[in-house]
Amino acid sequence: MTTATSAAGRDERLRETTWLRRLFSRPELGSVAGFVLVLLFFAVVAGDSGMFSALGIINFLEVSAQLGIIAVAAAMLMIGGEFDLSVGSMIGFAGIVVALPAVEWGWPLWLCILLAFGVALLVGLVNGTIVMRTGLPSFIVTLGGLFILRGLTLGLTRLLTGRTQIPGLRDVMAGDPLAPLFAGKVGQGLMQWLADMGWIAARADGTPLAQGIPMSIVWWLVLTALATWVLLRTRLGNWIFACGGDPNAARNVGVPVARVKTGLFMFTAVAATIFALVQTLSVGSADVLRGQLKEFEAIIASVIGGCLLTGGYGSAIGATFGALIFGTVQMGIFYTGVNTDWFKVFLGVMMLVAVLFNNYVRRKATEAR
Amino acid sequence: MTTPLIEVRNVSKHFGSVIALEGVSMQVYAGEVHCLLGDNGAGKSTLIKTLSGVHKPTRGEILLDGRPVVFESPRDALDRGIATVYQDLALIPLMSITRNFFMGREHVVTKGRGLFRRLDVKKANAIAREEMARIGIDVRDPSQAVGTLSGGERQCVAIARAVYFGARVLILDEPTSALGVKQASVVLRYIAQARARELGVIFITHNVHHAWAVGDRFTVLNRGRTLGTFRKEEITREQLLEMMAGGRELEELSAELAEFARADAARAQREAAVEAEVAAELQQELEETRHFAEEERALHRQRRQSQVPE
Ligand SMILES: Nc1ncnc2c1ncn2[C@@H]1O[C@H](COP(=O)(O)OP(=O)(O)OP(=O)(O)O)[C@@H](O)[C@H]1O
Ligand SMILES: [Mg+2]
Numbered sequence: 001m002t003t004a005t006s007a008a009g010r011d012e013r014l015r016e017t018t019w020l021r022r023l024f025s026r027p028e029l030g031s032v033a034g035f036v037l038v039l040l041f042f043a044v045v046a047g048d049s050g051m052f053s054a055l056g057i058i059n060f061l062e063v064s065a066q067l068g069i070i071a072v073a074a075a076m077l078m079i080g081g082e083f084d085l086s087v088g089s090m091i092g093f094a095g096i097v098v099a100l101p102a103v104e105w106g107w108p109l110w111l112c113i114l115l116a117f118g119v120a121l122l123v124g125l126v127n128g129t130i131v132m133r134t135g136l137p138s139f140i141v142t143l144g145g146l147f148i149l150r151g152l153t154l155g156l157t158r159l160l161t162g163r164t165q166i167p168g169l170r171d172v173m174a175g176d177p178l179a180p181l182f183a184g185k186v187g188q189g190l191m192q193w194l195a196d197m198g199w200i201a202a203r204a205d206g207t208p209l210a211q212g213i214p215m216s217i218v219w220w221l222v223l224t225a226l227a228t229w230v231l232l233r234t235r236l237g238n239w240i241f242a243c244g245g246d247p248n249a250a251r252n253v254g255v256p257v258a259r260v261k262t263g264l265f266m267f268t269a270v271a272a273t274i275f276a277l278v279q280t281l282s283v284g285s286a287d288v289l290r291g292q293l294k295e296f297e298a299i300i301a302s303v304i305g306g307c308l309l310t311g312g313y314g315s316a317i318g319a320t321f322g323a324l325i326f327g328t329v330q331m332g333i334f335y336t337g338v339n340t341d342w343f344k345v346f347l348g349v350m351m352l353v354a355v356l357f358n359n360y361v362r363r364k365a366t367e368a369r
Numbered sequence: 370m371t372t373p374l375i376e377v378r379n380v381s382k383h384f385g386s387v388i389a390l391e392g393v394s395m396q397v398y399a400g401e402v403h404c405l406l407g408d409n410g411a412g413k414s415t416l417i418k419t420l421s422g423v424h425k426p427t428r429g430e431i432l433l434d435g436r437p438v439v440f441e442s443p444r445d446a447l448d449r450g451i452a453t454v455y456q457d458l459a460l461i462p463l464m465s466i467t468r469n470f471f472m473g474r475e476h477v478v479t480k481g482r483g484l485f486r487r488l489d490v491k492k493a494n495a496i497a498r499e500e501m502a503r504i505g506i507d508v509r510d511p512s513q514a515v516g517t518l519s520g521g522e523r524q525c526v527a528i529a530r531a532v533y534f535g536a537r538v539l540i541l542d543e544p545t546s547a548l549g550v551k552q553a554s555v556v557l558r559y560i561a562q563a564r565a566r567e568l569g570v571i572f573i574t575h576n577v578h579h580a581w582a583v584g585d586r587f588t589v590l591n592r593g594r595t596l597g598t599f600r601k602e603e604i605t606r607e608q609l610l611e612m613m614a615g616g617r618e619l620e621e622l623s624a625e626l627a628e629f630a631r632a633d634a635a636r637a638q639r640e641a642a643v644e645a646e647v648a649a650e651l652q653q654e655l656e657e658t659r660h661f662a663e664e665e666r667a668l669h670r671q672r673r674q675s676q677v678p679e
Contacts, residue, residue: 235476241463308463312461
């Protein structure tokens with residue numbers, strides 16, 4: 001049956017596939033190119049403002065990292081064919097779940113952190129179960145979750161403390177075994193060395209301005225790498241693509257669709273909790289309004305990163321670059337000294353441009369196949 | 370008598386008020402090709418979907434090796450070696466050939482252990498390419514998206530996949546509907562090979578020649594009920610065809626076809642007459658022109674001769 005062409009390992013209908021062509025058919029290409037554009041733009045506009053000093057770079061990486069943590073999860077969920085609009089409210093909720101018992105009731109912080117993850121898994125499980133059992137669009141179900149969780153956060157906090165903020169986390173963090181995982185910094189030695197060499201800015205006493213790499217960046221990179229590995233190299237990854245591409249077909253050939261999707265909802269809620277912990281513990285207080293609009297930012301970052309809104313296509317690396325574009329623009333605006341009132345307008349326009357560009361590149365890429 | 374490999378007993382399937390199947394029984398033995406035939410909407414796909422775990426029967430039971438089983442999901446059925454080519458193929462257009470091929474069965478091409486368990490992409494690509502070559506399709510690039518394949522190539526992916534994973538029962542729901550002559554004959558040969566390997570094969574087709582070529586027994590469904598199961602020796606191809614379409618319709622059809630033929634003949638006759646007429650006219654015209662030209666030439670000559678003396 002095999003013809004001579006394939007016996008020779010070649011097919012005359014196949015053009016030479018160069019690495020360039022393969023690169024062009026990757027979903028994340030648009031966001032990488034968009035990030036380079038944004039970077040070039042601010043290098044020209046804000047090049048001498050300190051944005052590209054060690055501290056400036058760490059600053060915009062940290063902003064990107066926080067969004068990136070939830071964007072990677074949102075991207076995986078979107079590839080799996082679902083949305084989670086309750087991510088933002090989950091961030092606020094998780095912050096309170098940690099801070100309330102830790103500060104008000106004196107529980108050990110590590111226990112509160114574990115509790116928060118447990119609650120997150122439960123919220124994800126509930127979201128996923130409702131979506132899978134009812135067959136309703138996750139957009140609607142999690143929109144409900146958005147209001148319920150935010151309302152719970154507000155209601156519980158005011159009921160139990162009479163305020164909408166819980167400060168004083170710094171005191172309970174001291175000596176806690178889990179807190180450094182979220183609030184700590186790594187690479188202090190490296191930064192010190194760089195400062196000693198005079199390569200990065202230092203204070204008068206010789207300590208570097210940028211003291212280390214925040215844990216949020218570490219979480220972000222680890223999650224991106226993990227998600228990419230899962231999506232491209234594991235059975236679960238194949239299942240995620242299949243669930244998003246056509247859940248019916250996937251189920252018919254033996255993919256446990258409900259389990260996969262529910263798992264993704266749980267992962268999203270866990271990512272929101274990591275975001276919340278990184279933020280609350282580094283600021284030292286929990287606020288009921290934390291995380292507002294983050295669900296949309298995460299979705300936008302994923303879409304910029306090449307995820308199809310219809311599911312079944314996309315990449316975690318793309319979402320990471322989407323988040324990078326976000327963070328870079330946000331801090332870029334700050335460093336250029338433009339009134340931050342204009343940030344949202346500028347952000348929206350940049351997003352639109354990035355998406356259009358991304359879209360254009362993707363069309364080119366699919367033509368190139 | 371041996372126990373059937375797989376059997377449905379008095380199975381009914383209702384979708385709300387729609388009765389798709391009503392009291393259907395059928396046995397498939399190892400080493401047998403069982404053709405499932407019937408009109409559009411007869412319930413063939415619904416029946417095989419209860420066997421592959423997609424639908425749970427409303428009533429009745431399924432027996433595997435003589436023991437009642439309940440398939441909670443298609444995964445259950447696959448784990449017991451029942452592989453299906455669905456009518457809609459169950460392929461994901463945005464995913465590559467290889468990813469589609471191993472979808473749901475990835476564990477057969479993983480390497481490493483624990484957290485480092487991963488797909489062996491190279492091996493998976495090689496298997497997908499090889500299995501596709503065996504069915505007569507040269508895969509250019511196993512990482513090509515299935516959505517970019519032709520309809521027949523797509524069908525071949527689904528068939529190659531089911532043949533590769535079907536260990537005991539192979540179910541094919543109209544697998545040859547989009548195939549070229551060569552690929553269709555390969556699929557028929559696959560079916561015969563599966564029978565030789567002692568698999569039970571359920572083969573749905575609207576093509577009586579394909580059914581007749583490989584089938585051992587034939588079950589005909591009509592409006593959700595079975596018209597019975599027939600061994601090949603008990604029945605002629607014409608009888609089978611008649612049952613598949615419902616006898617009356619076929620008679621009407623042949624009458625209609627005869628009418629068409631008569632009409633065609635009459636039209637052809639008329640057309641021939643017209644053609645002849647046109648040809649005659651053309652001939653006449655041609656002669657007239659020739660005649661005219663000759664006259665003209667004669668006139669010309671005359672005039673020249675009369676001019677010479679001057
Ligand atoms: N999920 C469903 N919901 C409601 N009705 C259904 C469903 N699936 C099938 N039916 C109905 O059941 C009947 C039998 O359908 P089925 O697909 O089994 O027919 P078939 O014999 O495979 O036909 P074809 O030859 O056209 O493939 C049809 O009338 C169809 O409308
Ligand atoms: Mg059918």
